[in-house]
Amino acid sequence: MSPVDVAHVVCTEAFAGVERYVATLAREQDARGMRVQVLGGAPERMRAELAGGGVGWSPAATPWHAVRGLMALRGLRLVHAHMTAAESAAVVGARAPIVVTRHFAGRRGSTPPARLAGRVVARRVADQVAISSFVAQRIEGPSTVIHPGVRPQPAGAGGSREPVVLVAQRLEAEKRTDLALRMWAASGLAAHGWRLQVAGEGALLGELRRLAVELGVAGSCDFLGARADIADLMARAGVFLAPRPDEPYGLSVVEAMAHGLPVVAAAGGGHDETVGASPLATLVDAAEPDGAGAALAALAGDPGRRAAYGEDLRRLQRRQFTVAAHAARLEAVYRAAVLR
Missing domain, CATH: 3.40.50.2000 (Glycogen Phosphorylase B;)
Structure with missing residues (x-):
């Protein structure tokens, strides 16, 4: 396996908003010359979304699968974790700085053990990104707000509007x-x-x-x-x-x-x-x-x-709200995390 600059981890077999965000960002980072690996997400959909570029993909339905996947990567410079299960896996399996994106407006952990795990994660995280100011105001600790983006669409695509x-x-x-x-x-x-x-x-x-x-x-x-x-x-x-x-x-x-x-x-x-x-x-x-x-x-x-x-x-x-602007701002966060 080739060296990896950033590994995105999402411990699911789904393809909803977070997984869609990860796939879109990974493709943009690949286009910008980064070596990217994605761990997790619905297998068929993730393979289809990432096809045609240089982004690697491997399954990570559970934190244990993600830990194993991270430990198998060589030359890994940074881990970008999405949601609590992926954060926990990154803490255990990564030998690289960790950046997390907070996608939900709430503190980590709904039970005492989960809150304890959240404190462990917080100590290992180099930086955290919030997808909105609304989220940033409702999570623990400081964060950098970077709004996710999408790709522009051509004006007039689709013709006339329907009722x-x-x-x-x-x-x-x-x-x-x-x-x-x-x-x-x-x-x-x-x-x-x-x-x-x-x-x-x-x-x-x-x-x-x-x-x-x-x-x-x-x-x-x-x-x-x-x-x-x-x-x-x-x-x-x-x-x-x-x-x-x-x-x-x-x-x-x-x-x-x-x-x-x-x-x-x-x-x-x-x-x-x-x-x-x-x-x-x-x-x-x-x-x-x-x-x-x-x-x-x-x-x-x-x-x-x-x-x-x-x-x-x-x-x-x-x-x-473009993918390119979002990726550019994330690069600055990555550089700071690697240099810490």
């Missing part, structure tokens, strides 16, 4: 897709020919289907399941809806911005730092679905406003 409100996220409790359904019901947009498309899978699918029936909107809601064509959906949709008020960052929101897709987002969390940076932002109170639904309907019913807002979000993404 579709798109939600793209895991169907789990913390993502608050139920709020999206309540906003949709309150908007009355179904009566004007619009549809709600929900892309994603998760444990709450059945519960959300039942809620759609209770709200009287089942006939206008399309539950699409897991999709590999989210970019195409974003290129065609009329509005993107992000309902979680305490979203740590919201990478899908930034992807929507790249597509020039106007976003209605719950105020709070990372949304205030992404969409909220636009003077045209539509941020709503998720606790007031009637008002949020009215705001959604007002935006959907004004094509000129939607076009102007979408283009402003596209410009904002290209100016502040």
Whole structure:
């Protein structure tokens, strides 16, 4: 195996927001001349996402697998760990400086043993990065805020917009897709020919289907399941809806911005730092679905406003939320960690 400059560790067999972030960053770092290894993530999806470049990949479903994978690497200069299990594995298996990215807005450990492990991790970490100021304010210790980025999309990709409100996220409790359904019901947009498309899978699918029936909107809601064509959906949709008020960052929101897709987002969390940076932002109170639904309907019913807002979000993404800028700022963190 060739020497490795940085190994990204994520102890999962999934491909959700964190794993997608790791794959995107690893490809960018590879393009910038770094020798990169990724440990963990859904095998088939990670291989597909990393194909065509020089990024190495190996499975790491558990911390033990990650420890073994790290110990097998030679010439390793730095470990970049993502989430608590990967941090613990890095402490045990790495003989190199450790940088961690904090993806969630909370302190390490929900039990006394976990909190003890968190203190051990904190002593070994050279630096930690927070994906938003919202996260940085809610974790222990100092951190460097570096907003993740996405790749710009060509203007006009996908042609004309369709009367579709798109939600793209895991169907789990913390993502608050139920709020999206309540906003949709309150908007009355179904009566004007619009549809709600929900892309994603998760444990709450059945519960959300039942809620759609209770709200009287089942006939206008399309539950699409897991999709590999989210970019195409974003290129065609009329509005993107992000309902979680305490979203740590919201990478899908930034992807929507790249597509020039106007976003209605719950105020709070990372949304205030992404969409909220636009003077045209539509941020709503998720606790007031009637008002949020009215705001959604007002935006959907004004094509000129939607076009102007979408283009402003596209410009904002290209100016502040690119993968290249994110990787460049991380390089400075890496250099400081290696020199300590």
